[in-house]
């Protein structure tokens with residue numbers, strides 16, 4: 292496996308201000324050579340801005356970016372030797388696929404025979420042999436995406452930047468190409484920074500995740516860490532904790548907290564930085580709820596860490612159903628179950644205390 | 655019965671013929687009345703003498719007479735450089751203005767304003783400001799750069815200036831309209847691939863702008879070719895700016911030789927057609943598709 296071309300990319304206190312809007316605030320991140328880092332966050336959180344700052348396409352307001360100790364932020368994009376894959380691919384419509392892939396090599400005055408060989412190899416790596424004479428408009432979306440990839444990797448860039456490269460494709464193609472991206476990253480020893488707003492894409496591709504919001508990162512960690520130990524309620528929401536229920540903190544014991552949800556329902560959960568505030572947020576994944584027999588019509592009689600509720604909406608999803616139910620006080624609860632439940636039915640759902648995370652209310 | 659008519663419609667649609675196209679019918683009829691009929695009438699008139707005897711005498715006389723024939727060269731000497739300059743100046747400006755630019759609307763309005771003035775007003779302005787006693791010459795003399803006024807009007811320079819002032823806005827609008835449609839990510843992609851600013855312009859932006867540039871050139875040329883008011887008002891209509899439309903005017907309204915005037919009009923049409931046709935021939939070999947990097 293080829294060695295990565297850089298040891299360490301350091302982003303230090305980078306800020307970007309558009310007019311009076313702060314798109315990035317004191318953003319710092321270290322990336323090791325060969326790493327696959329995903330920037331994840333909702334629309335408008337500054338992911339593309341960070342990527343464009345790295346590529347040199349937008350100037351920094353402040354901060355510095357360096358590679359192995361050399362500052363690169365003053366360099367124009369054409370001198371950074373990074374590859375970039377754009378969301379809409381940005382293939383040159385007037386050039387055929389071969390010329391598109393050869394574009395960067397021609398800029399570098401590489402010899403003609405070498406260009407031909409390297410273009411053929413790059414098209415092979417993205418499995419597009421034989422399409423060199425087609426024009427971009429004659430390719431499918433998935434093929435265009437591969438051309439964009441080939442055009443970037445043919446230059447053997449020291450860093451690959453990808454801005455939502457799969458978001459214009461249908462779900463099946465997306466999973467397929469996801470595997471290919473990861474394969475290319477490993478086979479070619481690339482260092483990759485990947486922007487996405489799709490948590491499953493980020494979790495499956497990246498070695499490390501950076502969850503962003505409003506121009507700052509909230510959590511940096513391995514997919515497993517971010518998934519199981521989200522730093523706050525916002526990250527939790529992004530990681531699939533669909534139930535975010537405001538609650539009051541009652542008491543604490545051995546890292547566990549007792550919280551009171553609306554109308555006297557108390558539950559036990561893990562303290563995740565809920566500090567000593569009274570107002571907290573309880574986070575539970577829909578799949579962590581299990582349906583237990585409801586103890587008659589009497590609300591309080593259900594077992595520990597369970598809520599009694601009335602089924603409102605059932606979405607059939609094959610193996611399972613996604614259910615929205617309403618508990619006392621208008622509380623909405625989302626859970627998944629393999630059991631058959633019907634709209635209007637009274638059920639009780641239970642969650643293990645280790646799966647109920649308690650965060651500070653104001654993230 | 656409905657099935658039959660439907661399949662006919664589908665067959666037509668496959669060839670790009672659609673019911674909406676019938677809406678073009680009135681326009682086509684109008685074009686026939688306003689253009690084709692006078693053209694054929696003029697063509698018929700041009701191949702007879704003033705007494706009505708058929709023959710190509712008018713054409714022979716035009717090309718046989720140095721004074722008349724030289725109007726062709728004089729017209730081209732104005733129209734080609736004027737069109738090239740108008741489009742040539744438009745390209746860098748359109749390139750700069752194509753993206754989001756501060757005060758873009760004000761800038762475009764100012765640049766395009768001269769088109770609303772009309773040839774006559776521009777000619778008057780040119781005479782007033784650039785004439786022998788205009789402020790431009792006065793100023794240069796006051797500073798002491800020149801001793802005698804520069805001859806800037808009533809010659810080739812005056813007509814060229816008028817053609818640029820009135821023709822440039824249209825060229826700019828056409829080129830800008832086309833350039834604005836170019837996906838800005840294409841240039842950014844070229845930059846990340848190692849292309850510097852001039853290479854990006856040469857290899858990405860210019861090829862994508864070319865179709866718009868050729869259209870703008872053709873229209874600028876046609877407009878300049880028919881130059882008449884400025885050639886008379888700020889030119890030297892009996893000398894260096896005696897363009898072909900003046901020859902036609904004089905034949906028709908000074909000598910009342912309508913067949914000759916028609917012949918000159920036919921010659922003008924043929925010349926313009928030759929230039930426009932060759933530009934389009936070149937254009938047909940250029941890339942003319944989408945200017946965005948994404949699938950449409």
Ligand SMILES: Nc1ncnc2c1ncn2[C@@H]1O[C@H](COP(=O)(O)OP(=O)(O)OP(=O)(O)O)[C@@H](O)[C@H]1O
Pocket residue numbers: 309310312313314332333334335336337338339340341488
């Ligand atoms: N050229 C610009 N001028 C002004 N504001 C901008 C500009 N570009 C981006 N912004 C603002 O900066 C913020 C971050 O934008 P950015 O494009 O980085 O978001 P993003 O995380 O990539 O979102 P998305 O997932 O929708 O692509 C947004 O609020 C956006 O409105």
Ligand SMILES: [Mg+2]
Pocket residue numbers: 338339340454
């Ligand atoms: Mg973005």
